[in-house]
Amino acid sequence: MAPPNPRPKVLVPEKVSQDGLQILQASLDVDEKTGLSADELRSIIGGYEALIVRSETKVTAALLEAGKKLRVVARAGVGVDNVDLDAATRLGIIVVNSPQGNINAAAEHTIALLMATARNVGNASLGIKNGKWERSKLVGVEVKGKTLSILGLGKVGLTVARAAGGLGMNLVAYDPYANPSLASGANVEMLSSMDELLEQADFLTIHTPMIASTKGIIGASELSKMKPTARILNVARGGIVDEEALLAALEGGSIGGAGIDVFTTEPPKEGDSAWKLIQHPKVTATPHLGASTVEAQENVSVDVCSQVVSILAGQLPRSAVNAPIILPEEYRTLQPFVTLLEKMGSLYTQHFSPASTAHRMTTSFEVTYEGSLASTSNTKPLFASLIKGLVSPITSPDTMNINIVNAELVAKERGIRISESKSRDPVEQEGYSASVTLRARLDPRSPSASRKADLIDSRSKARTHKLADQVITGYVSNNQPFISRLGRFHTNFVPSGTLLVCRNNDQPGKIGVVGGLLGRAGVNINFMSVAPIEHRSEDEGESQQNGMEHEALMILRVDKKVDEAVRKSLIGEEGVLEASVVVL
Numbered sequence: 001m002a003p004p005n006p007r008p009k010v011l012v013p014e015k016v017s018q019d020g021l022q023i024l025q026a027s028l029d030v031d032e033k034t035g036l037s038a039d040e041l042r043s044i045i046g047g048y049e050a051l052i053v054r055s056e057t058k059v060t061a062a063l064l065e066a067g068k069k070l071r072v073v074a075r076a077g078v079g080v081d082n083v084d085l086d087a088a089t090r091l092g093i094i095v096v097n098s099p100q101g102n103i104n105a106a107a108e109h110t111i112a113l114l115m116a117t118a119r120n121v122g123n124a125s126l127g128i129k130n131g132k133w134e135r136s137k138l139v140g141v142e143v144k145g146k147t148l149s150i151l152g153l154g155k156v157g158l159t160v161a162r163a164a165g166g167l168g169m170n171l172v173a174y175d176p177y178a179n180p181s182l183a184s185g186a187n188v189e190m191l192s193s194m195d196e197l198l199e200q201a202d203f204l205t206i207h208t209p210m211i212a213s214t215k216g217i218i219g220a221s222e223l224s225k226m227k228p229t230a231r232i233l234n235v236a237r238g239g240i241v242d243e244e245a246l247l248a249a250l251e252g253g254s255i256g257g258a259g260i261d262v263f264t265t266e267p268p269k270e271g272d273s274a275w276k277l278i279q280h281p282k283v284t285a286t287p288h289l290g291a292s293t294v295e296a297q298e299n300v301s302v303d304v305c306s307q308v309v310s311i312l313a314g315q316l317p318r319s320a321v322n323a324p325i326i327l328p329e330e331y332r333t334l335q336p337f338v339t340l341l342e343k344m345g346s347l348y349t350q351h352f353s354p355a356s357t358a359h360r361m362t363t364s365f366e367v368t369y370e371g372s373l374a375s376t377s378n379t380k381p382l383f384a385s386l387i388k389g390l391v392s393p394i395t396s397p398d399t400m401n402i403n404i405v406n407a408e409l410v411a412k413e414r415g416i417r418i419s420e421s422k423s424r425d426p427v428e429q430e431g432y433s434a435s436v437t438l439r440a441r442l443d444p445r446s447p448s449a450s451r452k453a454d455l456i457d458s459r460s461k462a463r464t465h466k467l468a469d470q471v472i473t474g475y476v477s478n479n480q481p482f483i484s485r486l487g488r489f490h491t492n493f494v495p496s497g498t499l500l501v502c503r504n505n506d507q508p509g510k511i512g513v514v515g516g517l518l519g520r521a522g523v524n525i526n527f528m529s530v531a532p533i534e535h536r537s538e539d540e541g542e543s544q545q546n547g548m549e550h551e552a553l554m555i556l557r558v559d560k561k562v563d564e565a566v567r568k569s570l571i572g573e574e575g576v577l578e579a580s581v582v583v584l
């Protein structure tokens, strides 16, 4: 007689709350083995189907390769910086996390640091333990009636806002991608520039993800715009605030204080900038305690353990960091379009709504599946990849990874509305049979806000795009996605790599000017396409009659990231009206 199938085995090498582990024990064998060295872990991992970690275990490619039976790695928390995601994806191992479970804990810790910095709690506690009875030196400020400036109004930022509102604070935020109805529900005034946010702050609290565009977003120049009494709180990620610049501002007296939970190196090493900040008398510091509450640890444990059970039972997880957006049986027909939709969404956000523009991102869109794609009955993967593309330039996969299971929920949370339609008309161009068009629409929920944004656009035409012109069309040929329309321009390029998109007056010499500036910045051009204007909005037609020049769109694929300073220097240069850098 064949032996019964053994129960799948789960290895837990870190302290993870029992509430989740009990869920596993019903159907799986759970081994809790803390204190293993990397070699010991590697020598036993081959016997396990699942691995559950927090931030201490280094889940390297070598460990994953040794896990011959491994199907899932679960991170009981948000950040997956300790997991080699590329290796896991290559080996077909799903990595799950818990992007919701510790939001409240992180927000409450922010409030703890807010009050601690306002009332000198850290220094007072240290002094009294050392036998000092200092009172006049430790007079604080009240937070009631003060302005809390929130950078990043996502899950944690909103929770902080609601609590700080209860303390009687005035709430303002800067987040071009925030959900406006959630903001107004929490009495948060959305500002249209980061400068306003900095200037108004009595306290500045940071809740963005740590991504390329937010690294060092608060540096010396930003700090110099703040009141000298202002205090800064960072419970997001080390490095969003430039540590050297903050240290200099505290030492020079141009910033009043700081409450910091997260650092560029954790734990900090003696002598580095994080170390010096921690030692500074105007800083209240904690060792990355944002998620360290009993309740948050229960939440993240239950969340990831239930996902481990689902995955081992062959179902799709709720929040997989590297889950496929598409089921294997649909792969061949839909995958190229899934890639196309993701690229179109990402191109939209980076080109039409980069973080540097002064108005919030449009959240209403219409997507039309054209030609043979109109007969696809399952557009869920296409919808999911469009949402993924729209939000991926502004989120880290840690805090929000999108797949077919959670795409609708994420869209709802973000206030993104997409109406899908199909057009069976044959597509015009030769060489392909299906295309997709994405159009921004007036947000029906806040027409005045959107019209205001449009007005801003038309006043500063050189910089921004009218809503009606925010259109992208793409198609797939030989399994390769292409973009055939960008804004008012017919074009044809492959959406991949680093692209510099310049709108300019259509006169000779432009290519030389841009090429020369890039060359001096050490950036090589690998591909170039120039598209003259084709689609005209109504007032564009009028401008043409009034003798305004023709415009063209120049798209250059370059071999490395173009610095913000170089991008800005291109604008105005011999008729270049606008330049955006897009990484696809």
Ligand SMILES: NC(=O)C1=CN([C@@H]2O[C@H](COP(=O)(O)OP(=O)(O)OC[C@H]3O[C@@H](n4cnc5c(N)ncnc54)[C@H](O)[C@@H]3O)[C@@H](O)[C@H]2O)C=CC1
Binding pocket: 078, 079, 099, 102, 103, 106, 151, 152, 153, 154, 155, 156, 157, 174, 175, 176, 177, 178, 207, 208, 209, 210, 213, 214, 235, 236, 237, 261, 262, 288, 289, 290, 291, 292, 355, 394, 395, 396, 398, 399, 400
């Ligand atoms: N200290 C700790 O233990 C913990 C820290 N965190 C950190 O908190 C942070 C926030 O997490 P969530 O709220 O869950 O993320 P989220 O993704 O829900 O929200 C982030 C918000 O930042 C906005 N944003 C992105 N780029 C921006 C920019 N350039 N300017 C202004 N806003 C921008 C996004 O639009 C979004 O609304 C993350 O960095 C996360 O890693 C989260 C949990 C625990």
Ligand SMILES: O=C(O)C(=O)COP(=O)(O)O
Binding pocket: 054, 055, 056, 076, 077, 078, 079, 080, 102, 288, 290, 291, 292
């Ligand atoms: O969940 C996260 O990303 C956090 O920042 C908390 O990390 P931790 O589980 O406390 O090491």
